[in-house]
Amino acid sequence: MKTVTTILIIAHVYLITRYCVSKLFPKEDLDETTKLKRLIIVAFIPFFGYYYVSNLEK
Numbered sequence: 001m002k003t004v005t006t007i008l009i010i011a012h013v014y015l016i017t018r019y020c021v022s023k024l025f026p027k028e029d030l031d032e033t034t035k036l037k038r039l040i041i042v043a044f045i046p047f048f049g050y051y052y053v054s055n056l057e058k
Helices: 002-024 032-043 045-054
Strands: none
Touching (some): 002 032, 002 045
């Protein structure tokens, strides 16, 4: 359980780092919809993983 939570935290930090670097050094112009989709993926989807793992039977 603790290992899975650690992996999720590392993955979340990795996604946030990639998102921030892509904002600082953009390779392409993206429309607002694509930017919003990426923000949702980076910011909110990992929290569903945390919630799922925390509610597993121990």
